[in-house]
């Protein structure tokens with residue numbers, strides 16, 4: 427199921443009714459949450475590291491212009507090139523130009539949400555260039571023509587039987603009766619298919635978890651080693667990353683990497699943590715002949731210093747998704763956006779506009795779990811609330827909803843009126859619900875009562891009960 431943010435309500439209803447998806451989502455709860463908790467418990471200084479990681483990002487963002495200059499300087503000194511791309515279109519044009527210069531026919535890709543953000547795959551395909559995702563999950567997503575459903579585990583919504591069917595459908599040159607029953611079978615087949623692509627690729631495109639201003643290095647973390655092969659074997663290596671990925675020093679990068687792996691997968695460190703600095707030097711045994719870094723803005727510089735500045739600290743660990751009850755109920759595709767869950771509910775309107783994604787910041791119970799587990803201390807509920815305020819100010823909600831909110835706000839700002847009104851409504855609701863204990867359906871509240879019961883009030887407001895108790899307690 428693939429939708430758009432604008433069809434969120436329908437997407438969510440379908441996701442809740444999808445039994446296979448619901449089974450798959452239990453893996454998020456069982457796996458990621460427990461592993462993160464274990465990793466945190468094993469490192470007593472974890473919380474201090476998170477504070478330090480947030481401080482590093484805040485410092486970098488406060489001096490981003492200086493660190494961008496320093497990074498560009500170091501990349502140039504090591505023989506690479508930095509390209510600035512204000513918009514996704516600019517980034518796509520730069521990639522296509524570089525691929526043209528390299529006479530590229532085949533591209534391998536690894537670990538890049540930003541390339542999804544700029545719609546790179548479609549642009550390369552339109553230009554007649556074959557592009558192969560090399561992360562196993564991303565590869566499966568590619569052959570299914572889907573988008574990732576989780577920023578760390580893109581195929582968390584699938585089971586191995588579905589992937590076996592996809593492999594049987596796509597890998598037609600292999601014997602039809604080969605075994606595809608176990609995870610090992612599937613991994614071995616993907617490895618065999620992808621191995622030749624790594625060898626034949628003209629250009630390798632990777633994202634970056636971090637960019638280090640001190641050395642001009644790009645850093646990626648993977649658990650499959652596909653990032654290393656993607657950047658070391660082809661003639662050209664292109665890194666596509668957004669500007670907020672910068673950190674000042676290697677030591678800063680290491681601090682964030684310690685927090686990232688534990689928050690994402692519960693690992694102490696990911697299996698492959700790779701630093702790439704410029705093209706191959708004469709004494710190097712391998713590496714690309716040319717090295718390019720494309721730095722994407724796409725609205726991020728407008729976030730700097732504004733209401734959503736804190737979101738630029740995000741390191742894409744996915745912890746907020748894993749702990750979110752909404753994500754846990756509907757999965758990633760229901761959001762209809764590249765970045766799902768609480769982080770996506772803040773980021774998507776900033777990058778792609780509130781008009782097309784206004785349901786996402788509203789898709790939160792505001793339980794606060796996302797903020798609690800976020801290693802970068804991003805106040806996600808508060809940022810979602812700010813989008814809700816803008817949503818209301820721009821008159822995007824339907825008129826009845828805006829009217830109801832206006833009336834509520836009018837009464838809530840006038841305590842006497844509020845208490846008078848609630849004093850009238852509560853006895854009425856109490857009488858209506860008497861004997862039943864719960865409402866199974868209420869006008870204007872059907873979105874809630876269609877799927878859950880609403881406890882009936884007792885008939886008196888809290889203040890009335892409190893006042894009665896105090897009167898009774900007096901001597």
Ligand code: SF4
Pocket residue numbers: 689739740741742743744745746747769796799800801802803804806
């Ligand atoms: S918002 Fe926080 S928890 Fe969510 S992905 Fe970003 S860093 Fe991780």
